[in-house]
Amino acid sequence: MIEIKDVSKTFRTKEASVKALKHCSLKIEDGEIFGIIGHSGAGKSTLLRIINQLERQDEGEVLINKENMANLSKKELLEKRRKIGMIFQHFNLLSSKTVYQNIALPLKIAKVDPKIQEAKVKELIALVGLNGKENAYPAKLSGGQKQRVGIARALANDPEILLCDEATSALDPKTSETILDLLRDINQKLGITIVLITHQMEVVQKICQRIAFMVEGEIVETGLTEELFAHPKDSRTKQFLLTSIREIEKTSKDLKKLYPDGQLLRLVFDDQNSDQPILAKIIRQSELPLSIVNAHLVPSLKGTIGSMYVHVAKIDDHKLQELLSLFDSYHVKAEVI
Amino acid sequence: MAIFDSYESLQILEALGETLYMTGVSLLFAVIIGIIMGIILFITQDKGLYPNKIIHTILDWLINILRAIPFIILLILVMPLAKILTGSILGASAALPSLILSSAPFYARMSMIALNEVDKGVIEAAKAMGANNITIIFKFLLPEAKSALVSGIALMAISLIGYTAMAGAIGAGGLGDLAYTYGFTRQNYLILYLATALVVVIVFIIQFIGDYLVKRIDKR
Numbered sequence: 075m076i077e078i079k080d081v082s083k084t085f086r087t088k089e090a091s092v093k094a095l096k097h098c099s100l101k102i103e104d105g106e107i108f109g110i111i112g113h114s115g116a117g118k119s120t121l122l123r124i125i126n127q128l129e130r131q132d133e134g135e136v137l138i139n140k141e142n143m144a145n146l147s148k149k150e151l152l153e154k155r156r157k158i159g160m161i162f163q164h165f166n167l168l169s170s171k172t173v174y175q176n177i178a179l180p181l182k183i184a185k186v187d188p189k190i191q192e193a194k195v196k197e198l199i200a201l202v203g204l205n206g207k208e209n210a211y212p213a214k215l216s217g218g219q220k221q222r223v224g225i226a227r228a229l230a231n232d233p234e235i236l237l238c239d240e241a242t243s244a245l246d247p248k249t250s251e252t253i254l255d256l257l258r259d260i261n262q263k264l265g266i267t268i269v270l271i272t273h274q275m276e277v278v279q280k281i282c283q284r285i286a287f288m289v290e291g292e293i294v295e296t297g298l299t300e301e302l303f304a305h306p307k308d309s310r311t312k313q314f315l316l317t318s319i320r321e322i323e324k325t326s327k328d329l330k331k332l333y334p335d336g337q338l339l340r341l342v343f344d345d346q347n348s349d350q351p352i353l354a355k356i357i358r359q360s361e362l363p364l365s366i367v368n369a370h371l372v373p374s375l376k377g378t379i380g381s382m383y384v385h386v387a388k389i390d391d392h393k394l395q396e397l398l399s400l401f402d403s404y405h406v407k408a409e410v411i
Numbered sequence: 412m413a414i415f416d417s418y419e420s421l422q423i424l425e426a427l428g429e430t431l432y433m434t435g436v437s438l439l440f441a442v443i444i445g446i447i448m449g450i451i452l453f454i455t456q457d458k459g460l461y462p463n464k465i466i467h468t469i470l471d472w473l474i475n476i477l478r479a480i481p482f483i484i485l486l487i488l489v490m491p492l493a494k495i496l497t498g499s500i501l502g503a504s505a506a507l508p509s510l511i512l513s514s515a516p517f518y519a520r521m522s523m524i525a526l527n528e529v530d531k532g533v534i535e536a537a538k539a540m541g542a543n544n545i546t547i548i549f550k551f552l553l554p555e556a557k558s559a560l561v562s563g564i565a566l567m568a569i570s571l572i573g574y575t576a577m578a579g580a581i582g583a584g585g586l587g588d589l590a591y592t593y594g595f596t597r598q599n600y601l602i603l604y605l606a607t608a609l610v611v612v613i614v615f616i617i618q619f620i621g622d623y624l625v626k627r628i629d630k631r
Contacts, residue, residue, distance in 0.1 A: 128538055155541035166532035169631045170554045179550070180540045211630040227540075237539075 076102040076125060076235065076267065081134030083120055094120040095131070096291040102269060104234075107261050109282030109299070110271040113314070117291040118271035122237050125269065126158045127151060138235070156184050159228030159266075163240035165220040167212040173199070173223050174208040180230040198226040202256060218249035225256065229264070236260070238270035242277055250274075254281050275315075279303065287311045313380070322381070325368055326411045329383055333367065336387040337394060342407035343371070343380060352404045353384075360397050362386055383411075414601065419593075423602070426589035427609060429503045433575040433585055434613075437510035438568050444511065445518025445567075446560070448474065450548060452519060453526040460534075460544045474516040482574050485509050486581055506583035510574055518567050525559035526552055558629035565621025569614050576610065586610050 083095040094117045102108045110118045123129040124136055127143050136143040138154070146154060167176050177198055181191045199205060202222040212220055221241060228236055238257070242250040258281050261268050272278060278285050278299060286296040287308070294308045306312045322340070329338055343352075357364050364384045371380035389397070394410070401408035415423065448470060454460040455467035480488070489509040490500045497504045529552055537551045553560075576587025586606045594603025 126539055128535065152541040152543055155539060158539070160536070160539040162532055162536065164530075164532055166530065166536035168533060168551065168555055170557060170628070182550070183540055183542050183546055213631050227536075231541075 075104055075137075075139060076100070076269070077135075077137040077140075078121070078124065079135045079137070081121075081124055081131045081136065083117075083124065083129060083131050083133075093291050095124070097134070098288075098291075098293050099134075100286055100293065100296065102267060104267055105261070105265050106283050107258070107268045107270070107281050109278035109285040110269070110288060111275070111278050111285055111314075112273065112288035114273055115290075116288040118273075118288055119239060121288070122239055122269065122271050125235070125237060126155050126160060156180065156231040157233045158235045158237060159231075159233040160237040160239065161221065161224040161228050161241045163243050165212070165217075165224045165244075167220060167223055167227070169212050172209050172211055173204060173215070176212070176223055177226045177230060180227060184231050186231075194230065195226075198229055201229070201260075202226045216249070217245045218253060221245065221249075221253050222256065225253075225260070229260070229266075232264075233266060235267045235269065238268060238272075240272055241270060243272065243274065247276075250277070251280070257281060287314065289314075325383065329367055329385075330411070333385050336385055337389050338367070338411045339384050339386070339397075339401075340409050340411050341382045341384065341401065343382065350404070352406055353382075356397075356400055356404065360393075360400055362389065362393070362397060419602065422589060422593065423605065423609075426584060426586045426606065429583070430572065430575050430585040430587070430610070430613070433503050433506055433510060433578065433583065434568060434571045437507055437514060437571055437575075438564070440507075440511045441514035441518050441567060441571070442564055444515040446522045448515065448519035449522025449526065452523040453552075454544070454548070460547060470519075474519050477512060477516040478520070480513075482509070482513050483577055483580075485513050486578060501582040503584050506575065506578035510571060510578065513574060514567055514571055517570070518563060521563035521567070522556070522560055525556040525563060528559060529555040558625050558631075561628055562621055562625045565617055565625075568617045568621075572610060572614055572617075 078098055078100040081095055081098045082093070085092045085094055098117075098121060100108075100121075110121060112118050120129050124131050125138070127136070138158075141154075143151070143154070168179070171179070174195055177195045178191055181194060186194070199208060202225050204219065204222050204226070207215065207219065212223065215223065224241075225236075236257075241257075242253050245253060254277060257268060257270075260266060261281075268281075270277070270282070282299050284297065285299050285302055286293045287302065287306075287310075288294065289310045295302060295306065295311045302311065303315060306315055326338070326340065353364070353366075364386055366382060367385045368383040369380070371382065386397075398408050398410075452467060452470055452474075455463040455470070457464070457467075477485075486506070486509045489512060490505075493505040493508045494500050496508055499505050533551055533555055534547060537547045542551065575583065575585050576590070579585045579587030579589070580591055582588070586609055590603050590606035593599050594601075594606055
């Protein structure tokens with residue numbers, strides 16, 4: 075069990091100090107797949123690195139199987155880290171070493187008997203489905219294959235915990251799916267606790283049993299995935315969910331049925347542009363009769379943010395392009411659906 | 412070599428040997444000293460593996476000063492040291508201290524750059540695996556920086572050949588000396604051109620070998 079108790083962390087530079095974590099507490103049970111979700115800069119990465127102490131907290135405690143990480147000596151910490159695997163968004167493989175050598179590295183560091191090393195690496199290569207790629211260099215592999223090497227490397231010393239740092243963010247949706255399937259397999263086969271951080275809603279929806287939602291260094295909500303998605307309690311969670319891909323897909327599909335003719339546009343308003351009467355200006359400039367057919371808008375500190383769908387009954391391609399560049403000039407993200 | 416008499420032929424071969432000797436020995440020492448200095452620079456820098464501002468600043472200054480002194484002046488400044496170490500201020504061995512002193516800082520800077528170019532994510536992955544700092548340096552950083560380190564050696568070998576020619580002008584021997592004393596001052600232009608051509612050929616060979624090795628090592 076991983077227990078994070080009231081952990082705070084501030085990064086200080088000469089110019090400013092940033093509170094990356096504010097009194098975060100979490101309990102992650104053995105064998106579960108736990109997701110930490112939030113926008114970039116929310117502190118997810120720091121929280122993940124607190125678990126294996128790549129980052130040290132200023133306040134609070136981290137306990138793994140009741141053992142306080144702060145009480146470990148330097149050497150004990152290094153040994154403990156061998157039992158906590160980690161995979162990364164950009165894989166972080168050694169470009170000068172083959173697939174085999176990359177996977178064998180953690181075993182070498184742990185000074186495992188060379189014969190056992192060989193057997194272990196072969197077993198891992200089979201587990202992640204990279205047979206035949208043993209002697210390939212990472213540069214010759216696809217993104218998905220690189221992450222498989224990363225996973226095999228992370229599992230080399232039979233860890234109890236696997237930390238995933240945006241492990242699928244650099245991959246296309248299809249490859250992402252296969253990597254997530256692999257992670258779930260590993261979790262079931264080996265019983266490893268998986269903690270993953272992501273900004274992608276689909277990732278947590280697909281494999282996480284429980285999730286924590288982070289905003290600006292705070293854990294605002296923790297719960298079972300379905301429950302948190304269906305009945306978010308915190309307003310910031312709600313807002314995040316409104317922009318979720320699934321939501322977008324569903325809304326788009328519904329609207330297309332309602333408005334089979336003309337064009338539908340999805341607009342995204344963020345903090346930069348939301349305090350201006352943009353839509354009014356654009357309607358005047360384009361002289362197009364835009365009608366708002368759906369909107370999810372939430373007040374924020376600087377204005378109103380969220381997404382909006384507009385419909386135009388009659389428009390040719392040329393006018394449509396003009397309209398899109400007009401939105402662009404107001405820094406509103408617009409896409410035809 | 413029918414166009415040269417036997418004495419001249421011997422002179423040319425001897426000069427070639429001296430140039431290769433000076434380049435080879437100073438290269439070896441400069442790489443060893445340079446890479447150690449480069450690693451120290453790398454690990455002591457801000458956010459390095461062993462941050463230490465004092466050591467870093469001192470080393471940084473030392474390297475800058477040595478690199479700022481023009482080689483021909485360094486040759487003269489190092490003469491007393493050469494005399495202590497080799498017993499003479501003339502000959503190929505006497506030129507070695509100044510050659511090493513001028514090229515080691517050059518290689519230190521290059522190896523620090525090579526180490527800095529290694530993806531920071533690799534270091535993070537190493538730490539997450541439970542690697543200690545020594546392991547990180549030898550099993551992660553140096554292998555990843557290898558191709559840049561090797562291309563640095565080729566670059567430095569070539570600049571060392573230029574330096575040996577300069578050292579020749581103050582009595583270290585070698586092809587530079589041959590070109591100057593026999594070729595230029597005695598107006599034996601054939602020798603001058605031949606010495607020059609030999610230097611060019613050596614440079615080409617080094618570059619070729621360097622490129623070949625880098626191509627083989629670099630798996631990116």
